[in-house]
Amino acid sequence: MLRRMLAATLCAALAVTTLPSAAFAQAQAQAPAPNAAQPGAGTTLNVYNWSDYIDPYAVSRFQQETGIRIRYDVYDSLETLEGKLSAGRSGYDIIVPTSEPTFARLVRAGALLPLDRARIPNWTNQDPALLQRVASSDPGNRFGAIYLYGTVGLGIRVDRVRAALPDVPLDSLDVLMQPENARRLARCGIAVMDSAIDVLPSVLRWRGRDPNSTDAADLRAAEEALLAIRPHVRAIIASGNIMDALATGEYCVALTYSGDVIQAQARAREAARGVEIGYIQPKEGAQLWFDMLAIPADAPNPEAAQAFINFVLRPDVMAGITNHVRYPNAIPTATPLVNEAVRNDPNVYPTPEMLGRTFVATQLSAQAERARSRSWNRFRAGR
Numbered sequence: 434m435l436r437r438m439l440a441a442t443l444c445a446a447l448a449v450t451t452l453p454s455a456a457f458a459q460a461q462a463q464a465p466a467p468n469a470a471q472p473g474a475g476t477t478l479n480v481y482n483w484s485d486y487i488d489p490y491a492v493s494r495f496q497q498e499t500g501i502r503i504r505y506d507v508y509d510s511l512e513t514l515e516g517k518l519s520a521g522r523s524g525y526d527i528i529v530p531t532s533e534p535t536f537a538r539l540v541r542a543g544a545l546l547p548l549d550r551a552r553i554p555n556w557t558n559q560d561p562a563l564l565q566r567v568a569s570s571d572p573g574n575r576f577g578a579i580y581l582y583g584t585v586g587l588g589i590r591v592d593r594v595r596a597a598l599p600d601v602p603l604d605s606l607d608v609l610m611q612p613e614n615a616r617r618l619a620r621c622g623i624a625v626m627d628s629a630i631d632v633l634p635s636v637l638r639w640r641g642r643d644p645n646s647t648d649a650a651d652l653r654a655a656e657e658a659l660l661a662i663r664p665h666v667r668a669i670i671a672s673g674n675i676m677d678a679l680a681t682g683e684y685c686v687a688l689t690y691s692g693d694v695i696q697a698q699a700r701a702r703e704a705a706r707g708v709e710i711g712y713i714q715p716k717e718g719a720q721l722w723f724d725m726l727a728i729p730a731d732a733p734n735p736e737a738a739q740a741f742i743n744f745v746l747r748p749d750v751m752a753g754i755t756n757h758v759r760y761p762n763a764i765p766t767a768t769p770l771v772n773e774a775v776r777n778d779p780n781v782y783p784t785p786e787m788l789g790r791t792f793v794a795t796q797l798s799a800q801a802e803r804a805r806s807r808s809w810n811r812f813r814a815g816r
Contacts, residue, residue: 476501478737481517481525483724484509484673485696486581488750488757495744501737509671511535511630518544518729525729526738529580532723533794534630534802536577537570539727541796545576546728552739553578555746563763566793567723577725578742579763581692581754584719584783584791585631588675588694590685591709593621597685606639606715609686612661619665621685626672629809631720632659632688634794639717644792647801656808663815676700682708690722692760695781699759712780714787721791723763755781 484507492503506525508514515535517523530536539545550556556578563582564574571577587608594603597617601608608614615623625632634644636655643651667684668674675687679697681704687694694712701708726745728738744750751762752770759775761782768776775781783791797805 476734476737478503478527478734478741479525479732480505480527480741481514481523482507482527482529486529486724486758486760488753490757491745491750491753494750495741498744499737499740501740509673510627522731523729524733526732526734527741528727528729529724530577530727532567532570532577532725533796536723536725536727537796540571540576544730546730546732546735546738547575548578548728548742549739552736553743553746555743558746558748558764558766560763560765563723566721567725569793569795570723571725577727578746580724580726580745581758581760581762582721582723583691583760584714584721585635585689586691586694586715586719587713588679588684588687588689588697589711589713590621590679590682591711593682593685594618594711597621603711603713604716605713606635606688606717608713609688610636610639610658610662612665615662615665618686619667622668622678622683623662623666624668624670624675624678624684624687624689625666626675626687626689627669627813628672629805630794631690631722633805633809634792635688635715635720638720638792639715641717644718644720645795645797647797647804649804652804652808656811659808659812660815663812669813679710680704680708682706691719691780692758695759695778714780714783716790718790718792719787721788721793 478501480503482505492505496502511531514528514530518539530539559579563579567579568574587606589603594608598608598614601614609623633655636658637646637651638644640654640658642654672689672693675684675689676693676697678684679687679694680700691712691714694710698710701710726742728735732738746764748764748767748770751764752767755762755767756772756775759781779787
């Protein structure tokens, strides 16, 4: 799922909190020194999250309210996260894996600590319907709380796409996946995020197949559809890189995460260069993904991690995060606190009808995952 961020990874230096933007540096500077009278004072909480994916003010508030300092590292892909955890003794207390496949794999491997809901009273703030959809990755919702969620679709430079495809409805993956459309869009730039786990299910759904199919014929159908547009694809890159390139107009179409497109939209408006970015949630049905707050089994400070999760699940805190990163959250009571322009944007908060057409990726066998990876590698190579 993710799922969805700037590619540059920022590292901690000299045991001082490192945060994924200049605003985070300011938040760190504002944080008070630990106060021994506060619960958890003097503790350092080690967070590993997607880059550009939290409200800096939330970090500052947590430190001020608890006396717990935050050391904040970021990653740009699930592969990076999994590699760090598979080596063991990662040193992290909070991670934010996407529900499929990473979070589900970590649950199955016993790599996560079960959440103690007695320490997380704000757990009950979450939408039960969304928790139920996550349960396919985490039966009983024992190991994770929903951080943010979104869909997979198309980010478009509206004027250029309309000029290239004047008669094509902008409501379907047809915009990209029909080879003739891709050929006409190639000049203004096509990008596809480098994520087999998100792209292949979306293409399967577009082809009218089960997005979670492990059937070899279905996988071939998706692979053939991707290979048909491959000559026209300029880049297959991390989603975070797509975000800025969309905002500047480098690409006119990108298959990526909804939140990346919405952030690109905001950046384009701020730049005031006449770049209008739109988002297409495919009418065929979009993949719905969840990023989860989870605690590694060997976390050095699990109690501080539980306190952080409880803090983030507060409606006011979660509303601030959504306002900042423009991804929806799973706290219904936070919605009235979200900026009106954000909460009323169906590309951020899908309507019930749009949610009804979404699908959630399910766990695959190791054999099916290997087959999917082979198909993806052939797409990347163009053969």
